[in-house]
Amino acid sequence: MFRFIYSVVFYLITPLIILRLVIRGLAAPNYRKRWGQRFGFFTPSESSKETIWLHAVSVGETLAAVPLVKALQEKYPERRLLITCMTPTGSERITAAFGDSVDHSYAPYDTPDAVARFLKRVQPKMLIIMETELWPNTVAACYKRQIPVILANGRLSEKSARGYARVSKLSGPMVAQLSAVAAQHGDDGGRFIALGLPVEKLHITGNIKFDLELNAQIRLSAEALRQQWDGTNQRPVLLAASTHRGEDEIILQAFSLIKQSVNNALLVLVPRHPERFNQVGDLCLDAGYSLARRSNNDSTDNADILLGDTMGELMTFFGACDIAFVGGSLVSNGGHNMIEPAAWGKPTLSGLSVFNFAEVSRLLAEAGGLSLVEDAAALAESVIVLMKNPEQAQQMGLSAQQVAEANRGALERLLAVIDNSLSQ
Structure with missing residues (x-):
């Protein structure tokens, strides 16, 4: 019921989101491009390969994901990586860092139809989300299709935790449907547990941003x-x-x-x-x-x-x-x-x-x-x-x-x- 209400609200504010893209596009023209991808219209370059989908919302998460992506490419050469983001600057960093060695798209907006369209086209074997970019319909759709969802380098500040707690009827089921949370610190992990994450799904792995390489x-x-x-x-x-x-x-x-x-x-x-x-x-x-x-x-x-x-x-x-x-x-x-x-x-x-x-x-x-x-x-x-x-x-x-x-x-x-x- 609460996710249904959330979805209705998301549909109602979609025209405002589009208007915001138009306004931002006045200063940054790339915001006016590739809108279809934001509604799930994306086709992978190699449909014959199984896909690992990694989502990094913007520049910071993209840079943090660089060593992870390279490690995944080395570990799973038989799979294709799809990296999504939400901003043009994040998109530019993905292209600069990986070129055509990965697929790249904007992530679909978190409406049931856009997410379903995207998953049908991509058919990912796993979704890896960087840090805290959690979306109820995306997580629920993957859970329904038995697609594992891992929150990587997970962090949850006290401020963000309070925000999630205020909508616990929505955030609780979403967190519970995650396959695993690899948290940066025990404090982050404790906040995820308080929101409803089963204890056995929590892993304290540290912050992968420490693993950057200065070549x-x-x-x-x-x-x-x-x-x-x-x-x-x-x-x-x-x-x-x-x-x-x-x-x-x-x-x-x-x-x-x-x-x-x-x-x-x-x-x-x-x-x-x-x-x-x-x-x-x-x-x-x-x-x-x-x-x-x-x-x-x-x-x-x-x-x-x-x-x-x-x-x-x-x-x-x-x-x-x-x-x-x-x-x-x-x-x-x-x-x-x-x-x-x-x-x-x-x-x-x-x-x-x-x-x-x-x-x-x-x-x-x-x-x-x-x-x-x-x-x-x-x-x-x-x-x-x-x-x-x-x-x-x-x-x-x-x-x-x-x-x-x-x-x-x-x-x-x-x-x-x-x-x-x-x-x-």
Whole structure:
């Protein structure tokens, strides 16, 4: 009954969802493309191969899924992988990371007809969902067709758990129908149990984002980029990564304070969403800074700020900077992936809103590899101290890197959960 009501509501708001796509498409034209896929109209490239369907909602989940996808391709070469997402930026990352070695589509909207149409065309042998992107009709449809559904790298913050609990008549049956939850931490697992997941379906596997690989190619790219940023001077570089609306102004305010003490500092500012690139560039110019753009390959010799207005280079940026600030955390967005700068051995800063990475932030902060700041003044103070004390910055980065190395191994445990479900 509750899923029926949910489905009716979803159908009723579908015109509003389409209108939102149109509006977003004004700034990001890719939102206007491939609408048929969102309603289940997708045909796999190789119907003769059994398909494993992996869903990664957007960029962050897609990047986390990269080592998993490569491991699945190696482990199950006889099967075809289909990777779905919900956003154009996620789609671009999937194409860049895997090319035509996987099938790719937008995920169907969670209406009974769209999901049924999609499953009939794809006929997956398993659905792997990254982190928390759970949809009642999708899970129920797979359960009815005896398609195992695994929540991989599962996380559930206290805030999200409270939201699910408010609709427990809908979320409870959905969680109970999952085949397995591979949770990042025991706290996440406990919240899934409280929502109705049977205990025997819970596996604490750790966070697969710790299993990222920094290969020789990306290390060389980071080194070359750092030389480009230095130019004729040895400039200290602050990277502000994955910033959100309302956060860039705080970063720029902090940077003005930093420049008073470290005049030659370079700020590399990377907005989270590409449709905001030009807007953030205007903010920098309005604040009186000289601006270079990565998309133009501009020289940073005479620039205060480099706008990171390209896609797919953030990992390289982390390798090339001196200090990394991870965005989505000075606004109430829950933060982004701090493991990436930690893996590079960079001293890492974040705002106080870190509920999306609660356990990671705790581990890094306790080890001395992460500092949490509450506002522009605190951010500026932390950056100035680190820029003026390179030995302290190096030790902080080493502490972060040790945490990243110590927590590897989640991918292997997750693969065991997947293998067990496929073999049943």
